[in-house]
Amino acid sequence: MNGQINNVSEKERLLSPKRIIAADVTTGKTVWLTDKIFPQHFYPLSIKEYCEAIKRGVKEGFSRIPILSVSSKDFPYCDFNCIDCLACPSREWAISNSYIKYPVIPIDTYKKVLSEISRYSRIRGCDSVRFELCGEGNPDLYRDRVEMIKYATQECGMKIVYVSTGSQMSEELIECLAQYAFCIRISFPGINSAAYDFYSHQNSSHTFEYEDAINLIGKLCKKREEFRRSGELLIGTRTCIRPLNDGSYTNFIRTIGEFGVDAFQAVKVLTPEYGKHQCENMSRKAISELLALKECYREFGISSFQIPNDLTKIYNDRSLREDSKPTRCWSSLVSPPLYGTNLICCVLWDRITNPLYHYGIMEGRNGELEELMNGTNAQFIKENCPKNCRDCCAYNDNKFMESLWRVLRTQENIDNIEFFFEY
Ligand code: SF4
Numbered sequence: 054m055n056g057q058i059n060n061v062s063e064k065e066r067l068l069s070p071k072r073i074i075a076a077d078v079t080t081g082k083t084v085w086l087t088d089k090i091f092p093q094h095f096y097p098l099s100i101k102e103y104c105e106a107i108k109r110g111v112k113e114g115f116s117r118i119p120i121l122s123v124s125s126k127d128f129p130y131c132d133f134n135c136i137d138c139l140a141c142p143s144r145e146w147a148i149s150n151s152y153i154k155y156p157v158i159p160i161d162t163y164k165k166v167l168s169e170i171s172r173y174s175r176i177r178g179c180d181s182v183r184f185e186l187c188g189e190g191n192p193d194l195y196r197d198r199v200e201m202i203k204y205a206t207q208e209c210g211m212k213i214v215y216v217s218t219g220s221q222m223s224e225e226l227i228e229c230l231a232q233y234a235f236c237i238r239i240s241f242p243g244i245n246s247a248a249y250d251f252y253s254h255q256n257s258s259h260t261f262e263y264e265d266a267i268n269l270i271g272k273l274c275k276k277r278e279e280f281r282r283s284g285e286l287l288i289g290t291r292t293c294i295r296p297l298n299d300g301s302y303t304n305f306i307r308t309i310g311e312f313g314v315d316a317f318q319a320v321k322v323l324t325p326e327y328g329k330h331q332c333e334n335m336s337r338k339a340i341s342e343l344l345a346l347k348e349c350y351r352e353f354g355i356s357s358f359q360i361p362n363d364l365t366k367i368y369n370d371r372s373l374r375e376d377s378k379p380t381r382c383w384s385s386l387v388s389p390p391l392y393g394t395n396l397i398c399c400v401l402w403d404r405i406t407n408p409l410y411h412y413g414i415m416e417g418r419n420g421e422l423e424e425l426m427n428g429t430n431a432q433f434i435k436e437n438c439p440k441n442c443r444d445c446c447a448y449n450d451n452k453f454m455e456s457l458w459r460v461l462r463t464q465e466n467i468d469n470i471e472f473f474f475e476y
Pocket residue numbers: 131132133134135137138139140141189190191218
């Protein structure tokens with residue numbers, strides 16, 4: 054299995070488009086386009102599946118939109134103690150009250166839930182749901198992880214995206230991910246030894262260090278070769294742009310590029326209290342290094358390089374202005390996260406901790422998703438999101454889906470509209 058068509062790998066095909074257009078195939082006229090296509094964000098799906106889902110919604114009604122992607126927060130404990138960890142308040146809440154039925158999901162229940170999600174989406178046109186495992190802690194520590202991944206891929210046709218520091222990956226898990234996952238993204242709290250140590254802020258006597266993380270990257274790339282999956286398994290890295298990383302980006306990119314890593318992503322630090330930090334600027338050193346790398350990252354063997362568009366503030370501003378709110382939260386329809394077995398509208402802290410914003414608790418019953426996605430809470434979510442959302446964690450997704458929906462609903466014959474990538 055190497056995912057090659059005409060010598061172009063599936064991975065390359067998904068990482069290289071420059072924009073997507075919606076065109077009327079009877080007239081050749083382009084009716085909509087965007088160059089904000091975020092390949093790493095959607096991989097191993099692409100923005101095209103999201104466009105098709107909106108088209109289906111316009112044509113057949115919103116209840117016919119499939120769930121395309123689920124981010125599963127299935128393990129609320131972590132061996133790191135990162136500065137700025139966003140998960141801490143919500144996981145304490147999840148563990149200490151009864152709204153989250155299973156902060157750690159029993160494997161038999163998990164399997165039923167996976168089957169139900171894939172059934173729901175399959176009959177709505179999506180055969181391969183993107184299933185992202187990111188814990189709400191360290192996903193490596195979930196005891197039945199290998200069994201869960203094998204079931205999701207082999208029995209449900211899901212495409213696994215695995216996000217972790219990798220600090221607790223067993224040999225068995227490494228082998229399983231190299232064989233079955235479509236994306237492995239290793240999070241680096243820092244991209245040099247001192248920054249890693251400082252920002253991961255580990256308390257234990259057996260710390261996982263920067264060098265361990267780099268060795269893990271090498272091991273994952275080697276395993277991927279052994280399974281001949283370099284054409285479809287994306288291996289990426291992610292870090293936050295923070296002061297102790299300044300001056301280390303080039304060296305880091307060179308190091309991971311030599312191993313065969315595909316993708317690098319540097320993001321702004323997230324905080325629920327952006328207002329308190331809005332005067333903190335990114336350093337000139339970081340800005341100039343990242344902009345220089347943006348021009349030459351391919352020379353280091355990296356295929357996808359993603360940095361924020363606006364490199365001024367150090368913290369990420371997710372506030373949602375009244376005049377830019379979409380008519381509905383599209384993202385809660387196509388990519389609702391799972392917290393334990395609770396299906397939620399999004400991953401914002403104040404949404405996780407308010408059960409009104411939960412579609413409900415999944416048991417894995419056949420047909421239960423039709424009930425949950427149309428139930429009382431679904432109605433509440435529809436009426437209140439984004440109307441009563443102050444920040445939005447899916448701002449870009451909602452923006453492009455809203456603009457596409459506005460165009461598609463005015464088309465005389467929507468069957469004539471098809472989507473094409475431009476390279
Ligand atoms: S690794 Fe992730 S979940 Fe764990 S402490 Fe760090 S930011 Fe939080």
